[in-house]
Amino acid sequence: MHRVIIVEDEFIVRYGICSMIDWEKIGLQLIGEAANGKEALELMEAEMPDILITDIKMPVMDGIELITAVRAASPDMKIIILSNLEDFQYAKEAIRHGVSEYLIKSDMMPRDFEQALLKVKESLDAVRKGPSGDTSSFQSEPVHKEKFLLELMEGSIAGAAESMEQARLLGMAPLHSAHLLHISLNAAEQGYTERQSAIRHIVERMRDELPWEVETFPDKQGDMNVLFMDAAGERVIGSTPMELLIHQAEEMIRRLSKEFGLTATIGIGGRIREWTDIKEAYAQAVRAAKQKMFLGSGRVMVHGSDELQASDVEADHFKISTHQIQSMVYAFQTKELMEYLEALFGQLAARRDVELVQIVSLELLMILTTLWPDVSNDAQQVLRLKKQYFDELAKLETLEQNRSWFIEAFEALARHMNEMYHSDRNSIIKATQYIQQFYHQEISLQSISSLVHLSKNYFANLFRKEVGESFLEYLTRIRIEKAKSLLTGDLRAGDVGSLVGIHDPKYFSKVFKKITGLSPSEYRQRIRDYGEDRGPV
Known part of the structure; x- marks a missing residue:
């Protein structure tokens, strides 16, 4: 295992870093922690780490002094620096010392931190053996190639000349033609680390079988991308039948399913003729992969293909009536509610707008989580149910899965309300008797619903159903x-x-x-x- 030392003067931050990562699970060993550079160097006298994670601003000895000392003693050590956003200019000096990763503390999430560690770990595993001080070895590490490709995807490198020069320094051959594949996995399948590792494993296994050079790298969301390149100009992908590229993508899907039990959907972007085309090709590949919402997962989606053409149906005036859904639920109009939901998802299917599906699903989820507290006195049960809803919804990939899930969820709510209705009718009788006796006193909807131990909204709707008029x-x-x-x-x-x-x-x-x-x-x-x-x- 690669050894890690953490250097951070704030105890709570240091504790958070130590506890947010399952070190053994990702193949790393945390061998020590220190509050400043001086303490860190003392730790290194006993055992030298492979990876150093250090803050920039610290008392006694700051991060730059520490990095300078470490580089003199161990040029090959991998360094991840932490900094606050306002210290970025200060951090630039540390970056010049050849750090592997730079993370902003305020933006640092466990997944981002784990991804940075995995990149550095891979560079340790794959670094070429060369003489100490050989900067070409440092520059061509996979972590730097991935960062270069990620910057191209995000448009941080806009100039063709700049991108060609960076590619040359990274030891990458001139680009003639390429395609980018975006691999989308169900977020519920295995852990984040395992899914990335599985894709890298499959691509590496297929590398010798492929007629192209290949680079695999994650995007900011953690989804993996594969760049198929004809760098030599002898096997131009554009003149190669697309069926060959699709076949390779289908083979990747098959192996991910067979060897790791993962369901992958692969989107293929348009042809890349120069490095700066990667940004648009990535956007195309992502949009193609998202069409699994309507076409199903576990398949290859090609940008520009007929089946991915946008629908002509206009999305104007599309709106969910929250009040109408709530009224049907409270009125026990289950049949009408199911017909409304079926029609709603029918409209979504016609529009084929992924973002619209996500918005509608979120609105329906909010309606569900708003109604349940009204019809249940068990706060813990409602809390568990809400968590269950969010967990289950995160696993859904297609429109049909969303439709079936919401139909079932609203039917379960309707059944629960129907069961409650028979027992709660006596509460309405009690409420009317109270009103008839104490009509001369101050009586509000809140006070009368509390008296009979029902939520205000549920009581109001049940009262109208039983009595035929509103409480007021x-x-x-x-x-x-x-x-x-x-x-x-x-x-x-x-x-x-x-x-x-x-x-x-x-x-x-x-x-x-x-x-x-x-x-x-x-x-x-x-x-x-x-x-x-x-x-x-």
């Missing part, structure tokens, strides 16, 4: 009925309103007239004239 409509009607009885006496209209829980005289008069068709005084006069209630109630 029912409460107001009961209050007006009581007021009508009191108006047969000599109490003033304003006092009657207060006695039934409506303390604003103007509002009481307005509500009373809205319900009965008469003002309180008109109603009282009607009763006195006719001796009975003949108002248009």
Whole structure:
């Protein structure tokens, strides 16, 4: 195993680095940690590491002093430097000492850090044996080729002359023609490290069988890419039948499935004639691979092919009605809800817009996770269910899988609500009895739903279903009925309103007239004239 030492003056950062990586799993051994450069050099007197991870700004001895001392003692040691974004200019001096990786602390995620370690580890495994101080050996390490290709993909190297010169310094032959393959794996299959290693293993095994030079490298998302190059100009890929390239991609898919149990989808970008074309070819390959959402995974997708042509269906006015879905759920309209979801996914299939599918799936997930707390009193169960939802949704690759998953999830919610309905009907009866008894007191939707131990939204919808009117409509009607009885006496209209829980005289008069068709005084006069209630109630 390659040995690692971590140098960082902040204990919490040092602890985080030590704990975020499963060192043994990725084939590395953490042999020590230090708070500054001086402590690190003392550690190295006992045992020299293969990889040094060091902060730049530290007390006693900073990172640059440490790197300078290390380079004098061990020119071949791999160095990863850590820095804050504001220290980048300071870090440039350290970079000139030939560090392997540079990471910004604030942006550093476990996956990014692990990827950096794996790159350095691979360079240790594959570095060419040469005399100490031979910079050509350093420059041609796989980690530097990968960084060069990644910069091309991101457009950081825009000039053709600059890219050709960098390729030459890295020992890469002049480029005549190439194609980029983007390999998309299901995120749920194995771990991040294992998936990358599997792809590298397969490509390496196939290298001798391929009629092209090959470079394998990850993108910022961790997905692997393979550059098939005809650097000599003798086997121009553009004049070679595309079937040959597709065949090689299909063989990679087959071997990944057979040897590692991985389901791969490969997107192939357009032809690359010079290094700077890699950016567009990468974007094309990624877009092609994403079409697995509609065409299925485990296959090769070629940019520009007929099956990948964009749909002519316009996506304008496409909108999910959250209110409509919630209303159907609360009204126990399961059949109508299923028809709505089927139609929704039918529209998505017609549009063939991957980003739109992702947006819609997220909206539907938010609706589910909003409804469940309303219909369950078990907070822990809801929390587990939410986590389960996010975990399961991350595994879905195709539109059909998304459709089936959401249909099943909403059906499960509907079944749960139907089971609850029979037991919760008594809660509505209890609520109506309470209103009839305490109508004169302050009663809100929140207070009455809490009284019967139901969530506010669920109670409101269940109340309307059982009673036939909303909670507020029912409460107001009961209050007006009581007021009508009191108006047969000599109490003033304003006092009657207060006695039934409506303390604003103007509002009481307005509500009373809205319900009965008469003002309180008109109603009282009607009763006195006719001796009975003949108002248009």
